[in-house]
Amino acid sequence: MTGQTPSHSERVDWLRLARTRQVGPVTFNKLIQRFGNAADALDALPDLARKGGRSNALRIVSREQAEQEIEATHDAGARLQIASEPDYPGLLATLDPPPPVITIRGPLVPDDHACCAIVGSRNASAIGLRFARDMAASLGRAEIVIVSGLARGIDGAAHAGALETGTIAVLAGGIDHIYPPEHADLYGDIGESGLLVTESAIGTSPTARDFPRRNRLISGLALGTVVIEAALRSGSLITARFAAEQGREVMAAPGSPLDPRAKGSNRLIRDGAALVEDANDVLDILHQAKRPATAEPPAEPYDPADAETGDGTDHDRLQSLLSPSPVPIDELVRQSGLPPGLVHAILLELELAGRANVLPGGNVQQAWPEDQD
Structure with missing residues (x-):
């Protein structure tokens, strides 16, 4: 998506x-591919949502609201970066799809450094906290910038260890939302010397759906992700899964089999993640890592001709196959018997209608309740 610097209107x-x-990131990408620019896509939204079965008017953000966000972001000492501009972080630009808009605050430029994510348990052990802090400090001395999520436990320890050498904190809420509150000083220090990053608009508090988006950015900003103390049901494992899907290195520190906080990270190692015991192990892996290539547009992008061949019956057929659990779009193609291009076209319309959520990685699920308003 990267190209020339956009005008203010664009x-x-x-x-x-x-x-x-x-408009999720996948649908955003498809709309830009189809219409070529955001202005024409905005004009088409009401009709596309109606085709998807939406009965009430789609609430499109107004120009005034967008201008207000830009002004509020600037007043907070932050700035917006959109995926079409040249200084958008290169590693994020390789994601499929990249986040359409990020808000950043701080002087650190991700493309000027090699970055590594360190994530793990919020309820970390004392030895885990020390290990994370020492590893972050050692990697920092080797000119590696540390990326994490500003959470309690391992995240906070990793940021603290890398404050002097450079660290990036990815937030789930708006750039002005400090969570947890006890990390206010850490948040301030990172904003002064490192970088704060979020997909959420300024002034918003995070919801459950925002944390996987945050985890995708954490792994997306880094060449590799190190997991330290992660339980079996841990957001850190989601970050590791995103890293693998993004073609990044996945590493984990082994822990005691008697500690439930280590069961997830130990399973990662069993499933093929690289075992790391110190910063040198991480450096060896990062030095051999290949920088991901920018994702190529799909062979069959959203084709307007496909949308014209569908009808309400096809929309209902796909809707009936969805559940709260994500399902691969390829599986929907097989189960529905519809052409792939038509399935992609209908899913775009279903998302705009508030009936589906199309997720990065080629999956789709029923819409969250708040999207059905």
Whole structure:
């Protein structure tokens, strides 16, 4: 998506499209591929949502609301970056799809450094906290910038260890939302010398759906992810899964089999993640890591001709196959018997109608309740 620096009007339209609730990153990407620019995509939204079965008007973010966000972001000492501009972080640009808009605050430029993510348990042990802090400090001395999520436990220890050498904190809420509150000083220090990053608009508090998006950014900003003390049901494992899907290195520190906080990280090692015991192990892996290539547009992008061949019956057929659990789009193609291009076209319309959520990685699920308003 990267290209020339957009005009102010183009930036506003891009932000309006990205902030419209029913437009997820996959659908955003497909709309840009189809219409070529955000302005034309915005004009088409009401009709596409109607085709998807939406009965009430789609709430499209107004130009005034977008201008207000830009101004509020600037007043907070932060700035917006959109995926079409040249200084958008290169590693994020390789994601399929990249986050359409990010808000950043701080002087650190990710593309000027090699970055490694360190994530793990919020309820970490004392030895785990020390290990994370020492590893982050050692990697920092080797000119590696540490990326993490500003959470309690391992995340906070990793940021603290890398404060002097450079660290990036990815937030689930708006750039002005400090969570947890006890990390206010850490948040301030990172904003002064490192970088704060979020997909969420300024002034918003995070919801459950925002944390996987945050985890995707953590892994997306780094060449590799190190997991330290992660339980079997841990957000850190989601970050590791995103890293693997993004073609990044996945590493884990082994822990005691008697400690439930280590069961997830130990399983990662069993399943093929690299075992790391110190910063040198991580450096060896990062030095051999290949920088991911920018994702190529799909062979069959959203084709307007496909949408014209579908009808309400096809929309209902796909809707009936969805559940709260994500399902691969390829599976929907097989189960529905519909052509792949038509399935992609209908899913775009279903998302705009608030009936589906199309997720990065080629999956789709029923819409969250708040998207069905």
